[in-house]
Amino acid sequence: MNFALGQRWISDTESDLGLGTLVAIEGRMLTVLFPATGETRQYAQAEAPLTRVTFNIGDEIKSADGFSLLVTAIAESHSNLVYSGTRTDNGEKTELKETFLDHFISFNKPQDRLFAGQIDRFDHFTLRYQAWQQQHRLQQSALRGLQGARMSLIPHQLYIAEEVASRHAPRVLLADEVGLGKTIEAGLIIHQQLLCGLASRVLIVVPESLQHQWLVEMLRRFNLHFSVFDEERCQQSQLDVSNPFDTAQLVLCSLEFISSNKQWLEQAQSSDWDLLVVDEAHHLAWSAEHASKEYRCIESLAQDTAGVILLTATPDQLGHQSHFARLRLLDPDRFFDYQAFVDEEQRYQQIANTANQLLSATALSATLAEELRQLISDADISTELTLLSQSGQTDAAAQARQQLLAKLLDRHGTGRILFRNSRASIKGFPLRHALPVALAMPEQYQNALKVHHNLNKNSPVAARVQANLFPEQVFQAFEGSASQWWQFDPRIDYLTTLLKQHKPAKFLVICAAAATALALEEALRQKEGIRAAVFHEGMSIMERDKAAAYFSQEDYSAQVLVCSEIGSEGRNFQFARHLVLFDLPLNPDLLEQRIGRLDRIGQQHDIQIHIPYFDNSAQQVLLNWYQQSLNAFAHTCQTGRVVYEQDAPALLALLSASQPDTAAEAQLITQSQQRHQQLQQQLEQGRDKLLELNSAGGERARLLAADIAKMDADVQLPMFMFQAWDLLGVNQEDRSDTSMVLTPAEHLRCAYPGLADEGVTVTFDRNTALAQEDIQFLSWDHPMVTGTLDILLNDNLGNTGVALLPNKALPVGSYFIELIYIVEVSAPAGLQIGRYLPSTPVRLLVDKTGKDLAAKVPFDHFNRQLKPVGRQTASKLVNALQTLIHPLLGNCETAALQQLAELRQAALHKMQHSLTQEQQRLTALRQVNPLIRAQEIDMLASQQQQLTDYIGKARLKLDALRVIVVSHD
Ligand SMILES: Nc1ncnc2c1ncn2[C@@H]1O[C@H](COP(=O)(O)OP(=O)(O)OP(=O)(O)O)[C@@H](O)[C@H]1O
Structure with missing residues (x-):
């Protein structure tokens, strides 16, 4: 020099x-x-x-x-x-x-850095190019947001999430049966919408008792950090900002909190949300005469929020009108007349019949073909019908059958707004065994009830039913605190014996009232020294969560959790297999909610439902009614609510009587049983059959799960991450065959996402992540992985390089330049422009004459032939070639611009084709299916316009540059 x-x-x-x-x-x-x-x-x-x-x-x-x-x-x-x-x-x-x-x-531009001698390591250049390729692939992937959740790949959940999450402003009711994963489905939808930029602000409203569980589920399953908003948090933020709800993007609050304070509700309403999620939406009671304050609260939020997701396992819990009203929250234009809605439900039976025939028929009858033509009159289905009538069981016929089914459901199902999966359709759930045990009613209760009946002959039926079902409450009211019912109630001995017999098996005990739960805890502790946790509405949320955690731990924990009714909703206790129904609720949906704490995804054993009751009492009548009429212990009972509504007068009369009436009871049981069977049949053939066909996703769902499993098994991600960690300065040490501990190396180059000083344990294996929740599950969706891509692509790292090409066939000293241009396009995230024009790497490999060889010499193949060179040699080579290379760059840009024009054209074509098709589909469907909202169609038109503009503005940026010199060594 x-x-x-x-x-x-x-x-x-x-x-x-x-x-x-x-x-x-x-x-x-x-x-x-x-x-x-x-x-x-x-x-x-x-x-x-x-x-x-x-x-x-x-x-x-x-x-x-x-x-x-x-x-x-x-x-x-x-x-x-x-x-x-x-x-x-x-x-x-x-x-x-x-x-x-x-x-x-x-120097930021690669050419400036290269000529200034800032030459990166060989493997850095390679990794940068690979990062672009991955980014390019991810932006177009339909599985984005679905792969990364810490969950088993359950097809119906993935299907619902994919179906809903890709919509703009989805408005749906998720109504899977208890414990089938509605929270997971909602989480997947939120996750996907956030990752794809379709939403950025989300408000989740849940019963207070489920707040913590949601917080934890969102974090551990989806890496989503929600902030809990309560009185304290809002008061505090208000000191600094005018609207506390504007201070976080992802907010979780309780229905009790938001519906009982006008000021907070108004502020929540005036904050801009993209998605509103409401769990246990059956709390939103509505009737033509009266809308509850909870309903009105959510209604006001739903009016101003584009996307709304409601969750309930028991949509009819507060009556069919309330169910209708919740659908009205989602689409007020469509659901304005209750009677019309009821009539429409009747029609589902015909559609379901046709769908069933289509699915089961081996050959297409003329009648079925005609029915299909009438039901799908707006589209030409002659090709599918011909295929079906000619080809028997071929693949083409199967495909035609699926296409016809999809068209039928698209037009006549409720699939766009309502999803419901049942245990019957999902299968693989454990059995439920009802174990009723008759006990003699103690004299104390008999006397208390006698006096109560005499004093309350004219009191309302409900009060007398309450007394008969809960004699301990009557006794306690008479005796005051002087005497305690648990001292003599035979259910206590029964319970303690049961617990001792099965020790250390976990028992969930559910009773209706908080006072009963407290008394039970005291009884267990004092009589037998049994450790029990309690869970009731009188406790703070933190105390309840502590109690649930105390119960769920394996060692040094409570064998029993005694819950009041509040514990029967939403909570996850499937690690236990014993449930004690200390009393029975009067509402079939509540009974299902109670059993649903154990009968959930993840339950590994058959469930034992222990039911102590007093012989010859109202309790026995209710037990018999549930068991013999509805079979509600052994199976999820879909019809319970309706049967109850119709037979309530007779049932309540029996429950409120002072003496049993076996003849009337037998008559009621037969009557309810017949109703149940009839309704069940109707549901199976009608609404529910359609819902099931719509919701489970069939072949599509299975393919989704299979595609994700394939991605899980692909080694591209680990290979990529190992290289990135080496480059960025992250140490890796195996912890087991499938997990490793990451720690910052001394030369860690930047603040690395999710890496604490003490390290973090990660796995690429879904099963390991499911078994060990303290381990991070790395997927292409995980913030550590997306963060790594950001670091690699936003920094200069690897954007210059010099390498040798040992090749005796070429003159020594001849050279090439390899250029990576990136197609950049800025557009609002919600447009998801990446689906059509992702950040595409455009590679040129140019010889000294300016000829581009990239198409003939692919990157990987070429890269494998190259040899790294030391920094000083690299610098010398660049200095020597600088004046020759510089003029070539201009020509390269012209060639790359040519490719940009082609990419733009292809993107426009792809976008227009896909959006026009979808627009045409929805417009045609709207003629026959009013569940398709006009806004959805308008949105597609506006998107098409905007995307055309943005694609037209796509530009090129030279992102990386490498010089390759031929050597004969
Ligand atoms: N795909 C899955 N992988 C792993 N666990 C799952 C999956 N789906 C559901 N679970 C677990 O099964 C249980 C029930 O799921 P979830 O709470 O989402 O059901 P739900 O339908 O919302 O229940 P509920 O009707 O009681 O509110 C939870 O413990 C959940 O973590």
């Missing part, structure tokens, strides 16, 4: 020092001053890690005085460069000696 005073050099190892000036040459030593930072460095001449900064004709350079110069000529004076050109601010022609260049220079 020829050194001369005044020359400008940049440090290869400390480029953040800025541009240095050579200020002294003494013997073999050099002194360089870096004016930007005021630092000085001394180097031995022979091995100084310095690169001379030289510019080229056409470059725009900045002077220390602040003006910029467009270089038109370069001369040398006393070994210093003198740039001549035009000032960009005033157009004057001027000269700029290199000594007076801007000291704060930093």
